[in-house]
Amino acid sequence: MNSDKVKLGMYTPFYPLEDIFKIGQIAEKYGFDSAWVGDHLAGFPKPDAYDAWTATALLAERTKKIRIGVSVTDPHRRHPAVLAQTIATIDILSQGRLIPGIGAGEAMNLNPYGIDWSKPVEKMREFVIVMKKLWEAPHVTFEGRFYRLRNAVLIPRPAQKPHPPVWIASNAAKSLRVTAEVGDGWLPTTETPESYQRKLKEIQRMAREYGRVEESVEPGLFLYSAISEDYNEARTRIKEMMRLPLAWWSYKLKEIGLDISLPGLDITKFEVTENKLRAVEEATANVPFELIENITCFGTPEDFIKRVKQYAKAGLRHVVFVPHGDYERTAQLIGRKVVPYFSK
Secondary structure (H helix, E strand, O other): OOOOOOEEEEEOOOOOHHHHHHHHHHHHHOOOOEEEEOOOOOOOOOOOOOOHHHHHHHHHHOOOOOEEEEEEEOOOOOOHHHHHHHHHHHHHHOOOOEEEEEOOOOHHHOHHHOOOOOOHHHHHHHHHHHHHHHHHOOOEEEEOOOOEEEEEOOOOOOOOOOOOOOEEOOOOHHHHHHHHHHOOEEOOEOOOHHHHHHHHHHHHHHHHHOOOOHHHOEEEEEEEEEEOOOHHHHHHHHHHHOHHHHHHOOHHHHOOOOOOOOOOOOOOOOOOOHHHHHHHHHHOOOOOHHHHHHOOEEEOHHHHHHHHHHHHHOOOOEEEEEEOOOHHHHHHHHHHHOHHHHHO
16 A cells, blocks of 8 residues: 555635635645535634535635535534535535535534534434435435435536545544445544554444445545644644644543543533633643644654655545644645645
């Protein structure tokens, strides 16, 4: 397996709209493979956030070649037929460049708004199944636990055939199985190369159980990143950046004997408030830097190349860099110094 064959993606900021478009256009200019728009009702650390699908459609109009992903929506805020129509429309608008991502959901986007999200993983599975049926079948009748369709039609069809690739954001066992069964891509986060390889092999094993080939699921990774020509600057930035993700994904700390699972900090309970953000800072103040180092990408461009190759050896094929600090400087530096290595 050639560890240099990796696609590179760039995450865009939540706000303002002009910066979402600017980062997507910079990523295209420098030869990134993809640009990704986040889907939140509430951003962080500031609550500012635009509708991801509208922003994605506008970004598609402002670019020509780069693939555009949404990382990630959930199955609770929209009906699958409504989202399937939105995705089909944007896929046509972008001439087949859309990568829709979906996850089980996060409290910050749901609890404050009174949106029910019980049985999130089971609902996500059924949501994806319904969307794919609508994209592929002339008429859809479906009787599920969460959705019921009778002689439903969705036209026009997406530009990509049989449909745009649906990437699943999954880290835990139940959602990994959903990825293996109905996902076209895998987009986890906060994984070491070792845990990434282990989980990817499990997805591939389960995919074979469902009669799918291993190549059915493209191995991606949502990678928190800080790049600079000054290593120490990047190290400081990544340490600051990881306070909130470490609180969200506290099981990573439990693996090394640390427990910071204070009430309401877990990703399934976290809501953006000043008190919660202060609690995050206190809870993660003494996390060993080695843990941060093991699940992130930081340093000079040369460090980035080495790190991506480590994940590539574990099976990664499409990385999405999630930056800390100046998005524009990050995209340009990765574009000038890292993209050419993996494009040759």
